[in-house]
Amino acid sequence: MHISMFNVPNSSPTxxxxxxxxxxxxLAVQYARHGWSVVGxxxxxxxxxxxxxxxxxILGEPELETGVxxxxxxxxLSATVDTTEAVRQAAVVIVVVPVAVDARQEVAFAAVDNATAAIGAGLQPGTLVIxxxxxxxxxxxxxxxxLLERASHLQAGRDFYLAYSPERASSGHVFxxxxxxxxxxxxxxxxxAATARAFYRSVLEADILTMASTDEAEFVKLVEATYRDVTSALADEFACYAGACGVDAAxxxxxxxxxxxxxxxxxxxxISVYPYFLLTGVFDEPLPQLRMLIRSGT
Ligand SMILES: NC(=O)c1ccc[n+]([C@@H]2O[C@H](COP(=O)([O-])OP(=O)(O)OC[C@H]3O[C@@H](n4cnc5c(N)ncnc54)[C@H](O)[C@@H]3O)[C@@H](O)[C@H]2O)c1
Incomplete structure (x- = not known):
């Protein structure tokens, strides 16, 4: 266990x-295996x-059943429906509540906004939120x-740490x-960023790539997901063509x-929802050609 490497003032290892x-x-199992006390x-x-x-x-995830x-x-490892109370006791808060797109292809933030309000209500000085x-x-x-600052009456950067780290693992082979x-x-x-790096060093064996900002780290995930979506669409096209030619696409x-x-x-x-994240969101700077392609359904 490498918890001693994690150096948040006044923290308990939760x-x-x-x-x-x-x-x-x-993720909860991974952190618990590395010695942290985890409340899901x-x-x-x-x-x-x-x-x-x-x-x-969750079924079909190797190592998960025995891990839990x-x-x-x-x-x-334990679990609760009371996020605010769990956050009150935590040195680190990891948020993996889904954000999807609605029927109008607008980003639907409701679930993660609710989670953020519950986290903010319990947030303590010195806590790291990722x-x-x-x-x-x-x-x-x-x-x-x-949202966190309003709910907690604390200031990010001065009273608590705030970071973003895209989850690049896929369900079915997360570990x-x-x-x-x-x-x-x-x-x-x-x-x-340094505090988040220290946390991940305590729970992962993989290398850590530090980006200049949360914006840049968010963009990394949209680049890789959009690339996968484009190649997936290309694979579908090739499969149709291969079928017509009578050759084996795979x-x-x-x-x-x-x-x-x-x-x-x-x-x-x-994967196919994430290109829409490049079209709507906090910045009104969509990728113009991508927008044209997605909106025209081509
Ligand atoms: N599934 C994948 O392969 C994958 C891969 C990479 C990244 N991700 C990211 O992880 C996110 C979560 O994906 P998932 O597959 O674990 O989703 P999931 O649907 O399997 O699980 C989401 C969980 O969040 C809970 N939840 C919803 N609102 C909540 C709230 N306000 N407070 C607390 N819990 C709440 C739900 O009850 C559910 O148990 C995705 O939106 C995506 O951004 C997923």
């Missing part, structure tokens, strides 16, 4: 993970009950920062991905991917 879904619950927070009482019984409500069972048995949910560029610094991918981190200031794409510059793969269902 992490609150807000949102115990396909990503949040594996979720608005769904069935999720909370299941975790407290030592049983994972073992970490609850050691007393290092958002991991995929977000439009500018959201951590310009939307969540004022593998946590070992594999460098952790991208950006803070609202240098101290926040074999052809696999052979093409053996060249360094080809990375054509199918995407997951959530």
């Amino acid at each position: 992490v609150a993970v807000v949102g115990l879904g396909r990503i949040g619950l594996p 927070c979720d608005i769904n009482p069935h999720v909370v009950e299941s975790v407290n019984d030592g049983s994972s409500p 069972l073992n970490m609850v048995a050691t007393g290092r 958002y991991e949910t995929t977000l439009p560029v500018g959201t951590t610094a310009r939307r969540f920062r004022p 593998r991905d946590l070992r594999l991918y460098p952790k991208v981190v950006g803070g609202i200031d240098e101290q926040s 074999a052809t794409i696999a052979a093409a991917n053996s060249q360094l510059y080809s990375h054509i793969h199918g995407g997951g269902p959530c």
Whole structure:
């Protein structure tokens, strides 16, 4: 365990993970395995009950079922519906509550705004708050920062640390991905970035890439997700063409991917929403050509 590397004044070694879904619950197990005392927070009482019984409500995630069972048995993992109280006790708060797009393709912030209000109500001086949910560029610094400050009567940068770190792991192999991918981190200031880096060093073996700001770290995730969405659409086109020609699309794409510059793969269902995050959000600076393509449905 490397908790001693984490140097937040007046901190107890407790992490609150807000949102115990396909990503949040594996993260909670990962942190507990590295010696932290973890309280998972979720608005769904069935999720909370299941975790407290030592049983994972998420299936199909290697290592998760035994991880939840073992970490609850050691007393290092528990769950609650009371986010505010959990945050009051926490040195670190990790937020992985979903942000999606609505029927009009507008970004739907309601769930994460609610979580942010509950976090702000319990926030204590010296706490580190890190958002991991995929977000439009500018959201951590310009939307969540004022929400947290208003609810807590504390000032980010002076009284608490605030950072953004995109979750790059995918459900179905979260623990593998946590070992594999460098952790991208950006803070609202240098101290926040350094504190977030220290936390991740205590729970991950992967390298850490520090970006200049939370905006830059948010953009990293949108770049990789949009790239995946575009190559996924291209893979679909190639599959249609291969079908018409009577050739094996999977074999052809696999052979093409053996060249360094080809990375054509199918995407997951959530990937296709993230290009919309480049169109709406805190900044009104969409990528013009991308907007044209998405809006025209081509
Ligand atoms: N699923 C993936 O593969 C993946 C990969 C990379 C990043 N992400 C990011 O992680 C986010 C979460 O994804 P997920 O798959 O874990 O979602 P999920 O739907 O599996 O779980 C979300 C959990 O958050 C809870 N929740 C909702 N509102 C809440 C609130 N106000 N307070 C506390 N809990 C609340 C829900 O009850 C649910 O248990 C995504 O929006 C995305 O940004 C997901």
